[in-house]
Amino acid sequence: MVHFDIFHENSDVRGNKGGTTGQGYVRPAAVAGAFYPADRTRLKQLINTQLDYGRSLLKQLEPQLPAGVPKAVIVPHAGYVYSGTTAALAYALLERGRGTVKRAVIVGPTHRVPVRGVACSHAVAFETPLGAVPVDVDAERKASSVLIVNDPTHAQEHAVEVQVPFLQTVFGPDLTIVPLNAGDASPEEVGDVLRALWGGPETVIIISSDLSHYHPEAYARQLDDETIGNIAHSRMPIHPRRACGAYPINGLLDVLVHGLKSAQCETIRETSNEEGEACRTFAAEQFDLRLLGRSTSGDDGVVSLAGKPRSDMNDPDEPVVGYASFAMWQNTNTGIGDETARNTGIATPEDRGGVLLNLARAAIRQHLGIDNEPGNTPDAIIEQNPWLDEPGASFVTLTEHDQLRGCIGTLKTYRSLGKDVSDHAVDAAAHDPRFLPVSPEEYPLLEVEVSVLGKPMPMPVRSRAALEQALQPGKDGLILTDQHGRSATFLPQVWEQLPAPHDFVSHLLAKAGIQASLDWNNGEIECERYEVTAYAEH
Missing domain, CATH: 3.30.700.20 (Hypothetical protein ph0010; domain 1)
Incomplete structure (x- = not known):
């Protein structure tokens, strides 16, 4: 671990074109002219065109989305002509935060120089054709206990860089960034970095990741839809073969599942008693993660919105890269006494x-x-x-x-x-x-x-027997979904009529149009539990 006093000892404010000015090192644009236009005017025109497309899609999607500015987004990082429209859908949503958001913590993977852990650099600014964006060095210093410093992994890495011009356009000149590369690291390790840099409404988290790589499109869509479902249901870890930004994604999911480690819940992972369970429930209810849209490099920039069918394939056999955008909201009122x-x-x-x-x-x-x-x-x-x-x-x-x-x-x-x-x-x-x-x-x-x-949470059970053993009568609402999309739910109040878990599950299966006596052992039925706060007239 490089100590930050040494690491930033000679940091000033980064200069221009990757040089030093007595103010510190400016990391130059490494992939301008390849992943996005190097010409400032052409770059601005392309981003604005893609944001207009994203805004038009957002009008269809917004009635189903929470209000307010997302705390975090997951966006792709390929060349703009391939994935820019998918990323623009999330960035059009982040425009809600213009004037409020002042800092973007960007976490991408390492495609060229591997690292162990999560790495920042010595840079005090990142250069793009739209200008230099200052790095929040003070924030990096405060998170020094969970960060390493590694310049080579940032030198030619595109995953963070391609997000910066979008952020400059959406949030304006007052923005600072915290650019990070996550290499081989556990979900908790990456999650701890995000927790250290979480901040308040002035901070957004940008997770940079594509999905599957170079499978025939018909197969790639199947793989990607499965990965998208795993992300949406917080089933981790996501494997790097399914998403090149798996380490950053797993870190965000760790925050979603385990929360922000409030003082009352510091021992959440080690606690198995009722207090620990309350902490886990509190963590789960803090956040709301939503898929926005998805596409592949073979879709010519056409994004399929969440809940809508994918567009027709140009060539099912064409090798493609998959993309998706997600947004996550934080419930800032959770836990108010x-x-x-x-x-x-x-x-x-x-x-x-x-x-x-x-x-x-x-x-x-x-x-x-x-x-x-x-x-x-x-x-x-x-x-x-x-x-x-x-x-x-x-x-x-x-x-x-x-x-x-x-x-x-x-x-x-x-x-x-x-x-x-x-x-x-x-x-x-x-x-x-x-x-x-x-x-x-x-x-x-x-x-x-x-x-x-409350927010439905996946139950890690693969058999009917395990489900019936895990259920909490009188407390759990239950959602069952089979592989054909048949689904049904019972509110916790139904326990009053069906107090035995076996009967509860049988009647819910029948409600979904599934055989009531169905038994399973290999996860054929997806199970989610939730809790409710019920108010009744007396």
């Missing part, structure tokens, strides 16, 4: 329950044409409670004389909690295909329950 909530004007859980139930009823009344009191319409309730603008996923359940009358919801967060609850309340009353729509005359007979869902 009741006292802190009162002091900051954020509703306590008890307050929130009353507001959510009132919102659901107001939405149903409005749908049925029953007059709401002034100031008690859905829009007014949302306006009066700013926390309802936070992203959230919910289910609304209606009962009548203790019998189910409607239940509609979503497992994935893609819009504000207020909008999600009010729309699902109407859907439960009018659009549950199992029941006739609720009539105005029935409204007084309804009882309402609102369930706010």
Whole structure:
């Protein structure tokens, strides 16, 4: 490990064209003219064209995405003509942070000079045709316990460099960067570097990675879609044969799974008791990772959005490189205590329950044409409670004389909690295909329950027996999905009717259209668990 006092002893502020000016070493652009245009005007034109394309795609995707600036993105690093549009989709999303984001921590792999660990360089700036971007040397110094210093691995490496012109364009001249190359390192080691540099809203994390390399496109898409699914479900480690930036990706997933190591959760990996489990749950609920889009080098810059089919292949046998872009949001309100909530004007859980139930009823009344009191319409309730603008996923359940009358919801967060609850309340009353729509005359007979869902987390079980043993009755919501895409979920409340894990799983399989008696031993059924905070009328 190179000590930072020695490493930055003669650092000034990097000069121009890779020289030194008495201010320190400026790392010159190594791949300008190869991976992207060396001419400043042509480079700006290309980036702006690709960002316009990304913005147009984002308009289709944004209704399903959380609000706010992503804390981290995963973007490809090939030549701009191949992967630039895929990267631009994520960078168009990061434009939300212009004026707020001042630092980008960029972590890429090592294609040319291998290292053990995560390496910064002596450079005080990185040069591109758009100008020199200062390196946040103070941040590197503060993270010196988890970094090494290695100039050769940065000298010709393109994975970090190709991100810098996009960042300069999106965030403007006040940006600083922390350029890092991750070589052979464990997910925890890379994760510890990210935790050390995490910062607040002024900092974004850029993970630079392509996917599979030089397989026939038909096969490459299959491999890449599997890798994309593993990343989206935090199944690590990702193997370097599946993503050249596997080490940086695994570091980000380590943060997603194990959290930011708050003072209360320092021993999270070593703890197996209830307190440790609470820490792990807290960590999982801190983040929301979403696929944005995917493509290959054979797609001529056409990006297929998340949830949409891939574009037609030009040549299924053409060897290609795969690309994908992801964004991850941080839930900055997770873990706020009741006292802190009162002091900051954020509703306590008890307050929130009353507001959510009132919102659901107001939405149903409005749908049925029953007059709401002034100031008690859905829009007014949302306006009066700013926390309802936070992203959230919910289910609304209606009962009548203790019998189910409607239940509609979503497992994935893609819009504000207020909008999600009010729309699902109407859907439960009018659009549950199992029941006739609720009539105005029935409204007084309804009882309402609102369930706010935590983030679904993969269960590392490969057999039915292991699943049934791992389930926590009364606590776990469960999602089962088979290899044909058939899927269904039970909320934790269903345990009241089906308290035995075997019966719970059997009925859920049947709900998904799968044989209730199905047994499996090789991971044929994907299992995810989640928890809910349920608010019911009494």
